[in-house]
Amino acid sequence: xxxxxxxxxxxxxxxxxxxxxxxxxxxxxxxxxxxxxxxxxxxxxxxxxxxxxxxxxxxxxxxxxxxxxxxxxxxxxxxxxxxxxxxxxxxxxxxxxxxxxxxxxxxxxxxxxxxxxxxxxxxxxxxxxxxxxxxxxxxxxxxxxxxxxxxxxxxxxxxxxxxxxxxxxxxxxxxxxxxxxxxxxxxxxxxxxxxxxxxxxxxxxxxxxxxxxxxxxxxxxxxxxxxxxxxxxxxxxxxxxxxxxxxxxxxxxxxxxxxxxxxxxxxxxxxxxxxxxxxxxxxxxxxxxxxxxxxxxxxxxxxxxxxxxxxxxxxxxxxxxxxxxxxxxxxxxxxxxxxxxxxxxxxxxxxxxxxxxxxxxxxxxxxxxxxxxxxxxxxxxxxxxxxxxxxxxxxxxxxxxxxxxxxxxxxxxxxxxxxx
Numbered sequence: 001x002x003x004x005x006x007x008x009x010x011x012x013x014x015x016x017x018x019x020x021x022x023x024x025x026x027x028x029x030x031x032x033x034x035x036x037x038x039x040x041x042x043x044x045x046x047x048x049x050x051x052x053x054x055x056x057x058x059x060x061x062x063x064x065x066x067x068x069x070x071x072x073x074x075x076x077x078x079x080x081x082x083x084x085x086x087x088x089x090x091x092x093x094x095x096x097x098x099x100x101x102x103x104x105x106x107x108x109x110x111x112x113x114x115x116x117x118x119x120x121x122x123x124x125x126x127x128x129x130x131x132x133x134x135x136x137x138x139x140x141x142x143x144x145x146x147x148x149x150x151x152x153x154x155x156x157x158x159x160x161x162x163x164x165x166x167x168x169x170x171x172x173x174x175x176x177x178x179x180x181x182x183x184x185x186x187x188x189x190x191x192x193x194x195x196x197x198x199x200x201x202x203x204x205x206x207x208x209x210x211x212x213x214x215x216x217x218x219x220x221x222x223x224x225x226x227x228x229x230x231x232x233x234x235x236x237x238x239x240x241x242x243x244x245x246x247x248x249x250x251x252x253x254x255x256x257x258x259x260x261x262x263x264x265x266x267x268x269x270x271x272x273x274x275x276x277x278x279x280x281x282x283x284x285x286x287x288x289x290x291x292x293x294x295x296x297x298x299x300x301x302x303x304x305x306x307x308x309x310x311x312x313x314x315x316x317x318x319x320x321x322x323x324x325x326x327x328x329x330x331x332x333x334x335x336x337x338x339x340x341x342x343x344x345x346x347x348x349x350x351x352x353x354x355x356x357x358x359x360x361x362x363x364x365x366x367x368x369x370x371x372x373x374x375x376x377x378x379x380x381x382x383x384x385x386x387x388x389x390x391x392x393x394x395x396x397x398x399x400x401x402x403x404x405x406x407x408x409x410x411x412x413x414x415x416x417x418x419x420x
Contacts, residue, residue, distance in 0.1 A: 092156025137190030190383025261288030330365030
């Protein structure tokens with residue numbers, strides 16, 4: 001198709017200006033609560049393209065009423081969402097292009113070769129916190145829109161570009177966009193997949209386990225019951241649950257993932273005196289949720305599983321482990337592997353890259369679960385950048401992959417939304 005050839009040529013000819021755009025975005029430290037400057041830059045870019053732009057702060061009161069809401073913040077001041085809409089002429093399918101601008105803290109600066117927000121370009125790679133997760137992918141989306149607008153391509157369906165906040169801490173930005181009415185027939189999220197296509201993504205939920213014992217003097221510890229000793233039984237029991245849950249997963253898209261839905265114990269605390277038998281231990285962790293499960297189903301399964309500890313140790317008959325569900329949660333999501341959006345994405349990938357794409361299930365969660373389950377918008381995750389570099393010192397991205405992604409997504413937009 002001549003139009004796609006024109007898009008590819010335009011992207012090739014306008015590489016430098018978009019590298020500079022990405023550098024500007026990366027040089028802004030948009031950690032949680034500090035996203036306003038980067039969002040103003042995004043809004044300005046979309047306005048210059050002629051899109052209908054909506055910029056607003058999240059409505060905390062509305063969000064708190066939703067069961068899938070989580071945030072560790074009281075207010076969302078200085079953390080606006082930005083949405084730009086490229087209106088179609090009518091009669092075509094709509095698409096959401098969703099990316100988040102919040103980045104995790106940079107960590108110990110001594111572990112970085114350059115300043116974490118340098119935006120340095122070297123040997124075809126651009127460096128800085130957030131460049132892989134996921135400002136590089138966002139730039140691909142913006143470049144695709146830029147090409148479509150500059151070339152005067154008129155689409156039937158709407159293109160809804162969402163630049164959201166709060167993804168790293170639970171997805172409140174995308175949930176807010178959904179509750180405000182931004183939905184579509186499908187969505188693409190360019191998280192760092194290393195150019196793999198993820199039609200499925202796991203969810204997760206945080207939990208807390210409270211293990212009780214009986215305190216006693218350390219010199220006569222045999223009069224007490226150590227909560228630490230009982231905790232060893234609890235953690236082995238949790239590992240059995242992990243094995244049981246993962247043995248059920250036969251989906252070939254998980255073939256290269258050693259543990260499709262892990263259960264991770266992340267914190268442990270307890271005991272208050274070296275010479276006392278500890279009577280309370282708290283464990284906090286994360287349980288993975290498969291794409292075909294709900295958060296509620298997994299919560300119920302783990303709750304029932306913990307009750308079975310009484311079959312292994314009589315202590316737990318009278319002193320069952322308490323389980324609490326708290327904090328962050330990510331909703332799982334999936335799109336059919338033969339969905340028309342998938343077919344278009346695969347076809348355009350082969351045209352641009354010259355080979356078949358790798359199709360797998362995502363080993364982590366994204367805002368795609370919220371789009372799919374709450375927004376009724378089937379979502380696929382595909383983007384430049386390597387997951388292993390996200391959240392790491394010297395985070396970097398290969399810029400050539402950004403341009404490839406822009407070409408693939410622009411062509412997919414044309415297919416999906418249809419030409420006037």
